[in-house]
Structure formats: C-alpha cells, structure tokens
Amino acid sequence: MPVVSAKVHIPHLQSLARERIDALLANIWKHRLGLVIAPAGSGKSTLLARFAASAGVPVAWYRAETWDSKATVLLSHLETAFRAALGELPGGWRSVEDAARSLEAWPGQRALLVIDDLHALEDSPAELLLERLIDYAPPTVTFLVGSRAVPGFNLSRLRVSGALLEIGSEDLRFRSWEVERLFRDFYQEPLPPEELAELARRTEGWAAGLQLFHLATRGKPAQERRRILSAVGSRSRLTREYLTRNVLEQLPVELRRFLVSTCVLGRLSGALCDRSRSLPTRRTTGAGTAITRSCAHTSSRCSSRNLANSRHGPRTAEPACCSRSMAPLRKPSRLFRAERTGKRSIGCCATRVVSCSRDPAPGSTPYRPPSSGRTLG
Secondary structure, three states: OOOOHHHHOOOOOOOOOOHHHHHHHHHHHHOOEEEEEOOOOOOHHHHHHHHHHHOOOOEEEEEOOHHHOOHHHHHHHHHHHHHHHHOOOOOOOOOHHHHHHHHHOOOOOOEEEEEEOHHHHOOOHHHHHHHHHHHHOOOOEEEEEEEOOOOOOOHHHHHHOOOEEEEOHHHHOOOHHHHHHHHHHHOOOOOOHHHHHHHHHHHOOOHHHHHHHHHHHOOOOHHHHHHHHHOOOOOOHHHHHHHHHHOHHHOOHHHHHHHHHOOOOOEEOHHHHHHHOOOOOOOOOOHHHHHHHHHOOOOOHHHHHHHHHHHHOOOOHHHHHHHHHHHHHOOOOOOEEEEEEEEHHHOEEEEEEEEEOOOOOOOOOOOOOOOOOOOOO
16 A cells, blocks of 8 residues: 655644643653644644654654545554654554554554544544554554544543543643743744734634734734734634635535535524525434534634635625525524634634524434534634
8 A cells, every 4th residue: 555655754843842731741651542632723733743853752653634544544654654663563564453463563662653633534444443553552652643523432431541641722722921932932023012912812822823923914014013913813814715725625515515505693403504505404304414413513604704705705605695594593493502612703613512492393303412522623
C-alpha cells in the first residue's frame, strides 16, 4: 500500500511557548491515551507538533485524511511512521495483531504515537482498528490524538481506569495574558492594553482568530488596526475564507446544502428542517432528523451564512432561506435549541443540542444528543 511520506513526518511549526498547556501535556506519560479535542483553528496541530519535537522520546507521527478510512491504509502509514521513529521492526503489518507483535519486539522503554486530525476517520474501519491497537499495543507505547470530534472509542473504560488524559477547547483558549505575550514576544508587535482586551473579548481566545487579526493588521498604522479590530467577527473576509475552506467545505455536499437552507432557524427539529427545505414531513425521523443529528455537531447558522454569502452574495442568500422558513416557525413542534458554543463573535460556532420541549411532535421519535458530545470545527 503506497504511503504519503508527508503524512508521517512531524511538521516544523513555530509557535508561542505556553507553559500552562505544556504542563497539562507533560502528564501524558501517566496515561495510555491523550485526547486533544477542539474545533478547527484552536491550535491542536501546533500543540501536538510542539510536544512531539520536545518529547525526548522516539515519536511516530501520522496525519489522518478522509481517504485513509480503510484499515489497510492506516496500518501501512503507522508501520512506516513507527519504523522511521523506532528503527527496524518486523514488517508486513496486515492486522492489529501484526502491529502489536512488531511493537513488542522493540527493546526501548518509551515511545509516542501522535495522530493528528483523527476526525477524518470518524466511523470508519480505520478508527475501529486504531481503538484495538490502543488496547493491544505494549505499554511502552503512549498514544496522543488530536481531533475535532470525540472518537468512537470506549472512553468511559479508559477514563475510569485512569488511562485517559483529556484536553479540550477551553484549555486551548488563549487567556488575556497569553494574547499579550503572543503579540509582544512572538509577533513582535505589542498592542495597547485596551486593544488587547477588546481582541481577547471578540475572539474569545480562538487561536486562528488571533492569527488572522495579526495577518490583517501587520504593518498597518494604529488607526487602521483599530478599524479592523472593531470589525473582527463573522463579517471579516479572512475569517469567512478560513471557515469556508477549513470547516464547511470539508462537510458532505448534502450537509452543506442543509446548513445553508436552515441557517436562519434559531431552533432545530426534524420536521422543522424538512419544512424549511420543502421536503416531505411524514415523520421527524426522516431526512431532517437524520441530518440534524450530524448538523448538531457541525457549524452554526452564523457559519452557514458565511458560506451562503460567499457563494451568493450577502443580499441574495438569506431572503430565499427566510421566505421558506417563516411559515414553519409559526407552528408548534418538538424543538431543539441550538446553542452556539465556541467562537460566537467570529463565526466559528459549533452547534449542539442543549434543550428541547417536553412534548414531542405527534408521531415523532424522541432524539437524544449523543453522549460523546462530538463537535466538529
């Protein structure tokens, strides 16, 4: 099976040293698996690459992509990554058992496997294989995974046994003093205290938002910088481009169309979404509900409007949606409230189902949010 070498090499990324996050990751050696779960642009890849470069042990690196969903493809890349990090190992990995036996033959005391973008393998045979490898691999191998979504592993068992280290978006969020250090020490462009406070408030510490602001204001006079700061939000061109290319365009076509057509809805249910898309509403377990379960962990209506505006223009995208959605909004239904979590002010908001009315619509099947709380970003 051909292996893409770029996917098994640790990327060299310059970043600000953040002692608070480094201290969290330093505890990984006490665990079997470390999970870094956060939306797009939160700094997961940068964090993983920084830790891999300074871990002080052999590190195998693998960056997942959607076309790696076959178990054989994953095994080929992992074999190459481990052989590059650990030296000669028994080859010909055809199963998890082969991989485990090969790793057991390594005489070293500690090694690390870092997997970035695991969400690309969600619900695939490759994800199932990786879960088994975590179980079967010798204790000398520690796993560190970055993803936008919680993987479908049996995390409860790992959590109860103390084998799981979890780092989330709140941990990755830049604190106000870290924003100050970022612009002063890393970008070498210190900002006045009032601008730092406003930037931290508007971006909510979202790493990509801070980087996009730096790119937009680099070398600009103070007056222009303040103007750009006042416009930081979903209307920012750089933010729209980032979210469209790195979040929305990676979604299936049907799901993207669904997000655009329902982006004006403040609440979501299967029947309501079906009506807004002029689809049959025989049951709320139909098309709307099926995609709503995926949508609940994807992008907010704010991000959807960005996609609509970028393709159709800000004056033509929303009215068509609004005219289709107003009638359903006036009818009672079992509604799910979509709470925007994450970066409200910049449009990088994941939606999650947080509440619903007590009385479901007649003939509907009650829907419960997945216990894993998967979030895409």
